[in-house]
Amino acid sequence: KQEVTQIPAALSVPEGENLVLNCSFTDSAIYNLQWFRQDPGKGLTSLLLIQSSQREQTSGRLNASLDKSSGRSTLYIAASQPGDSATYLCAVRPSGNTPLVFGKGTRLSVIA
């Protein structure tokens, strides 16, 4: 059974810092992996989607990497801003027809 863990659970950084959020999963046989952002009480916004054959994806200040063999993904946020404050969720899709398996998220606070 696939399990996803995100560390740290919470993170507070000053504005302008570069930061890394970690995601690990127990079964390396995945179809793809998605990173989401969730503002308090709101739905999920997809940030990046990495297919199992890819090593990384970039969008603006965000870069996500995937190392299937070690069961790890990282989300790198460059030059953080207060508007980046949110909970970041990592989700793995084990196979083509299966739903997402989520971690519990990392709650990020960027202090101005």
Place this chain on the structure above:
Amino acid sequence: ETGVTQSPTHLIKTRGQQVTLRCSSQSGHNTVSWYQQALGQGPQFIFQYYREEENGRGNFPPRFSGLQFPNYSSELNVNALELDDSALYLCASRTGGVYGYTFGSGTRLTVV
């Protein structure tokens, strides 16, 4: 900018009542999944539909049921509501193949 719309946004029900939550997906999104998210937790998979047939179910009792309609809308029904059913309910959909999931803004259900 999301293509998935959920209604209502908030709902208060009494224990023992029944509730129906609705989701409208983008055209062509023939896979829809429903998730339950308790406070401070990652979303937990309830069930998934593909072309109006249920093709996956998480660890939820039979009083959680659903339907998917030909117009890419779907619904989640919960009978005999319990206090622990209080949560954010999220609908997600995708097209086939390698594409990622798009989530709605969620319905906040409070059972009193």
